[in-house]
Every structure is written in structure tokens, then in C-alpha cells.
């Protein structure tokens with residue numbers, strides 16, 4: 001195992017951020033001077049679990065974040081700091097109901113079948129004012145702003161700072177663009193092993209927010225920050241490879257449906273289709289998420305988000321798109337999805353499909369926005385967080401795959417979140433109920 005103390009000396013690292021992501025996706029950390037990293041690498045950094053979004057009480061013992069040295073990222077804009085993703089431990093055991101531990105459990109299950117899961121994520125975000133209630137760029141007003149060069153280049157300083165960082169970290173960034181909503185951007189880097197992609201996803205969100213702050217603006221991954229604009233998706237591209245990573249097991253050029261997918265890929269897809277409604281509680285985890293999926297038409301003419309459980313070829317109006325041979329793109333997740341839980345959910349559902357040979361049904365090739373009736377009989381996605389939480393709670397296959405500890409903790413905390421939301425009176429309620 002790499003010795004972080006030695007690495008600190010060799011790379012000039014003065015501090016380490018030992019960080020973890022809680023069940024609601026909040027990134028938390030301790031800033032540890034290099035002199036203390038030797039002990040922390042073995043014992044972990046201590047945290048009070050109750051203070052984060054984890055199902056714990058103040059009576060629980062200390063929780064420890066044990067850093068994974070393979071996740072080390074020397075922060076490009078502060079090279080004296082090394083960022084580390086940590087796994088949570090308590091009482092000498094890994095905390096099952098914690099996101100990174102949950103993803104590692106799924107990867108182990110995949111490994112046991114000889115599979116190596118590779119993923120890529122597309123994290124959309126808005127650049128807003130500091131309060132987050134208006135776009136940062138008041139000139140960004142086109143009704144179809146996707147790929148708008150003028151608006152993209154007005155934000156060149158911050159986009160360049162982010163992309164330069166990814167280049168330095170050798171993530172293989174390859175394109176940056178203005179997305180479909182005013183003020184919205186997306187940056188893409190190479191796909192990789194699922195855990196590496198998840199760690200990078202966590203760091204990407206931190207990086208984008210931090211570098212935006214340095215430019216006196218705010219970056220948000222909120223699923224639907226503006227009602228009339230396209231929301232922030234977080235699409236994932238998924239493929240399963242053999243152990244060495246040399247052979248794509250999803251690839252079959254002789255696929256009769258001409259999507260270039262193997263039987264393994266269809267089984268995996270069948271698992272996603274089978275579990276999609278329950279997975280929505282993980283993939284679309286906030287009250288706000290449901291304003292993106294099932295959303296009304298936006299100013300640009302499309303929401304770019306699904307409302308039914310369907311798959312297709314290279315057609316963006318369905319929940320699952322097969323853009324190329326040997327992989328598929330899952331378009332359900334939004335910017336609030338927990339980077340570890342979303343991948344744990346994908347793999348858990350996919351493996352459930354493989355174990356049970358779940359049929360995904362036939363692909364649909366209609367325009368789902370204009371002619372949804374052509375996918376008659378397709379399952380609908382939940383309309384709100386409450387329905388989604390209840391479906392997750394009842395899902396036998398996800399309970400088997402992800403474990404009762406995780407599902408119970410997640411359902412409990414999200415249900416509290418829902419109750420907190422419903423306790424608030426909205427202006428809409430007043431306007432529509434005062435004269436009842």
C-alpha cells in the first residue's frame with residue numbers, strides 16, 4: 001500500500017483532506033497536516049457520524065474515515081494539499097450504510113462474476129449569482145442556447161481553470177460546451193473503472209464549485225434550479241469488461257436488434273429496467289429532482305429528461321440510449337445523485353438482471369417527447385420523491401443487492417427530508433387555496 005507520509009515528502013504535500021460523502025451526497029472532510037497522516041492512514045480520521053447525513057445518533061461511538069491512498073488527488077490549484085476519499089468504519093467494521101462502502105460491495109459482487117465495470121459520467125451544472133437565484137451571465141438569453149459559442153467563451157476563464165486542472169490530473173478531458181439551458185455547462189473526461197469515476201465525480205463537483213467561487217460566481221448541480229430551463233442531468237455510460245479490462249463483454253457486433261449489445265448487456269439492461277422505478281429514489285434523490293423528470297417543455301423545446309422506463313438506440317428521448325456498440329447511456333440520474341450510490345445502484349440492478357436473466361423487452365424508436373403513446377404499456381417513473389422512496393423501501397431485489405442496512409438508513413433519512421419539505425407552506429398553496 002502506498003505510504004502517504006512518504007508521498008507527502010516527495011510531492012511537497014503539506015496537508016491532506018480526508019473526505020467522505022454522506023448519504024445525501026454532502027462532501028465532508030478533515031484537513032490534516034502531513035505530520036499526522038501516518039497514523040490517520042492506519043486508524044482513520046475521527047468523525048461524529050450523527051453530525052452528517054448518516055443514520056446514527058449522538059450515542060454512537062466515533063466513526064473513522066480511513067483514506068484510500070489510491071484515490072489521492074494533488075489539488076492542481078493548491079498543490080500543497082492532497083485530497084483523499086475515505087471509507088467509513090465504526091467498531092472495527094465498515095459502515096454498510098455509507099456510499100463508498102456500498103459501491104465497493106457492488107464492485108466485489110461484480111468481480112466475483114469476473115466482471116470489471118467501467119463508467120463515465122456527464123455532470124451538468126449552472127453558473128449562477130452567489131445567491132443561486134439568477135444566472136451569472138445576464139447576456140445568456142438565447143431561446144436555444146445549446147453550444148452557444150458567445151456564452152461559452154464569456155465563461156472561458158472558469159471553464160479553462162477547470163479543464164486545465166483535469167488536464168494536469170490526467171483525467172483525459174476532451175470537450176467542454178454550453179448546454180441546453182441558459183447558464184448551463186458540461187465538461188467531459190474519459191470513462192474508467194467505476195470507483196475511479198465515482199471518486200473523480202466527487203472531486204469534480206468540489207472543483208467546479210471552488211473554481212467558480214474563485215471567479216465570484218456560484219456553480220450548482222441542483223436538478224432543476226430554474227423552472228423554465230432544462231435541468232441538470234448526470235448521465236452515466238456503462239459497460240462491463242473482463243477482469244483484465246481488455247475485452248468489452250457488452251459488445252456483440254452480431255446483435256439481432258442491431259444495437260451492438262451482447263446477451264450480458266441485455267440482461268444487465270433488463271435489471272435496470274426491472275428496478276428503475278425503485279432506483280429513482282437514489283438516482284433522483286431530492287424533492288427538486290421531480291421537477292426535472294416528468295418536466296414540462298422548457299424554453300429550448302425539450303426537457304432532455306425521461307418520464308418512462310424505456311430504452312432505444314441512438315435516441316435521446318428515452319431513459320436508456322445505446323449511442324454506440326458495446327455500451328449504454330442511462331439518462332435518468334440528475335446532478336443531486338450521490339456519485340457512489342448512483343453507481344452502486346446501477347451495478348446492483350444490472351447484476352440482478354444478470355443473475356435472473358431479466359428481459360429488457362423490445363427497444364422503442366419513437367420520439368418520446370412528441371409521440372409518447374407509441375411506447376404504450378411502458379412503465380412510468382414516480383412523480384415525486386415520496387412515491388420513489390416507498391418503491392425503494394418495498395424493492396426486494398434492491399434490498400437483496402444493496403443490503404437492508406443501507407436501504408433502511410436511506411429510506412429513513414429521505415422520509416425525514418420529505419416530511420421537512422411538506423411542513424413548509426408554499427406561495428402556490430396560498431394562491432390556490434386561500435379562496436377555497
Ligand SMILES: [Mg+2]
Pocket residue numbers: 122124179186233
Ligand atoms: Mg448533457
